[in-house]
Amino acid sequence: MPATIIIGAQYGDEGKGKITDIFSEKADYVVRYQGGNNAGHTIVVDGKVYKLHLLPSGVVRGKRCLIGAGVVVDPRQLIKEIKQFNFEVDLGIDPRTHIILPYHNIIDILREKKIKKIKGASIGTTAKGIGPCYEDEKSRIGIRFFDLVSNKNLEDVIIEKFEEKKKVIEEVYGGSLDININDVAKEYAEIGKLLKKYLCDVSSEIFSSLKKGKNILFEGAQGTLLDIKYGNYPKVTSSHPLAGSILVDIGLPPSVFKEFEFKIIGVVKAYTTKVGSGPVVTCLDKGRWPVDEKVSNKIANYIRKKGAEYGTTTGRPRRVGWLDLVLLKYSDKLNNYDELALTKLDVLSGIKILKIAVAYKHNGKEEKEYRAWDLEFLENCKPVYKKIKGFRKFRANNYNEIPKNAKKYIGLIEEYIGKKIKIISIGPERNDIIYKE
Ligand code: GDP
Ligand code: IMO
Numbered sequence: 001m002p003a004t005i006i007i008g009a010q011y012g013d014e015g016k017g018k019i020t021d022i023f024s025e026k027a028d029y030v031v032r033y034q035g036g037n038n039a040g041h042t043i044v045v046d047g048k049v050y051k052l053h054l055l056p057s058g059v060v061r062g063k064r065c066l067i068g069a070g071v072v073v074d075p076r077q078l079i080k081e082i083k084q085f086n087f088e089v090d091l092g093i094d095p096r097t098h099i100i101l102p103y104h105n106i107i108d109i110l111r112e113k114k115i116k117k118i119k120g121a122s123i124g125t126t127a128k129g130i131g132p133c134y135e136d137e138k139s140r141i142g143i144r145f146f147d148l149v150s151n152k153n154l155e156d157v158i159i160e161k162f163e164e165k166k167k168v169i170e171e172v173y174g175g176s177l178d179i180n181i182n183d184v185a186k187e188y189a190e191i192g193k194l195l196k197k198y199l200c201d202v203s204s205e206i207f208s209s210l211k212k213g214k215n216i217l218f219e220g221a222q223g224t225l226l227d228i229k230y231g232n233y234p235k236v237t238s239s240h241p242l243a244g245s246i247l248v249d250i251g252l253p254p255s256v257f258k259e260f261e262f263k264i265i266g267v268v269k270a271y272t273t274k275v276g277s278g279p280v281v282t283c284l285d286k287g288r289w290p291v292d293e294k295v296s297n298k299i300a301n302y303i304r305k306k307g308a309e310y311g312t313t314t315g316r317p318r319r320v321g322w323l324d325l326v327l328l329k330y331s332d333k334l335n336n337y338d339e340l341a342l343t344k345l346d347v348l349s350g351i352k353i354l355k356i357a358v359a360y361k362h363n364g365k366e367e368k369e370y371r372a373w374d375l376e377f378l379e380n381c382k383p384v385y386k387k388i389k390g391f392r393k394f395r396a397n398n399y400n401e402i403p404k405n406a407k408k409y410i411g412l413i414e415e416y417i418g419k420k421i422k423i424i425s426i427g428p429e430r431n432d433i434i435y436k437e
């Protein structure tokens with residue numbers, strides 16, 4: 001299989017890191033193509049926990065890892081992550097990736113505060129400066145990885161850009177900049193020297209590797225419903241976590257989909273979670289974002305605790321709800337998954353009655369189409385549930401050993417979406433995995 005694309009089918013945190021780790025065993029390359037260190041991908045191997053934000057998950061197996069042009073890179077975070085490993089990381093970074101500077105984080109935080117003050121609820125970003133960095137890219141005032149590692153005037157360029165940002169921070173947001181830009185400029189120039197060895201035309205390397213029949217694994221970050229255009233705008237991230245975006249975010253011609261074999265895998269968590277605000281039709285948590293666990297629904301708290309549903313990047317409790325097949329169908333329409341990987345099925349064990357949304361009711365009318373763009377519509381939709389008897393805690397080495405009711409749960413998803421679930425994850429460890437044909 002020359003190429004596999006791993007996609008978060010819901011709101012992120014579906015377990016993409018773990019599924020990527022499984023597939024990376026046979027991969028020659030593992031590639032990140034969008035997002036930045038807003039991602040938090042967890043891999044657990046023999047009790048050792050790896051939390052990756054920027055490096056592709058293939059790094060854990062010592063694979064060649066590439067960061068494509070669609071990613072935004074925080075160089076400080078990158079250095080920290082590289083240092084986690086006691087071996088030389090085999091890494092390539094595209095010259096066209098954009099660089100996050102400290103003023104991006106500050107603007108991210110101040111803007112959230114302002115939105116909260118005006119509208120009552122902010123987006124709930126990860127405060128990593130993702131939006132402001134992509135914004136600079138689109139405004140053509142950003143600093144790229146190429147500039148970081150090769151620009152002789154880098155310090156002057158950073159200081160010059162900083163002047164404009166200082167005005168925005170102080171005059172638009174009433175904030176202050178507690179950083180010494182001369183120090184930051186010097187630090188980035190030093191980091192640039194350290195990272196220069198990773199400069200790599202990722203677009204060319206991947207294209208030529210595809211031609212050589214190499215096995216390439218594209219690791220999506222975030223999830224389909226967080227897509228800047230096709231998610232619940234504006235409660236979204238600033239990139240495209242969709243399968244189709246590998247073309248532009250890596251720099252590949254559309255013909256690759258005809259010329260080479262591609263497999264698109266949708267990673268589906270057995271229930272729904274969301275960090276940040278925005279409509280979640282099947283949400284079990286009472287009250288608004290952010291979650292107050294003291295007043296939350298019992299089942300939501302049970303799932304949250306058992307599934308450790310607290311952000312890898314921010315530590316915030318994630319909102320929890322039942323699985324939503326209306327949403328998943330929309331997600332499948334955008335990505336056309338070849339197969340699904342179902343994660344965290346073990347977390348649902350011990351719940352007496354499980355529910356899965358198969359439709360919505362809006363003003364008394366049944367709706368089956370997910371209108372991602374109409375947040376008011378979604379806020380007013382009530383889920384129509386199919387109930388399934390729950391299953392007990394289990395250990396299983398193969399599909400036959402899974403409890404009957406868990407199989408029914410899997411079957412219902414397959415039937416509604418019309419796609420096969422071929423991988424079932426039943427625990428955080430690398431080996432907690434079942435293959436189903
Ligand atoms: P990602 O962002 O999609 O890579 O997902 P995260 O790593 O942010 O969140 C998934 C969390 O669930 C991590 O803590 C994983 O270790 C854990 N996890 C992954 N698969 C399973 C599973 O099947 N069962 C359980 N209990 N935990 C899982
Ligand atoms: P992984 O790859 C879950 C959410 C944030 C917020 C919105 C915008 O681990 O699945 P941003 O900082 O991107 O501007 O925040 O997107 N978000 C994620 N939620 N998993 C992620 O990544 C996320 N990355 C961003 O919580 O609601």
Ligand code: MG
Pocket residue numbers: 012013014039040041042312
């Ligand atoms: Mg995550």
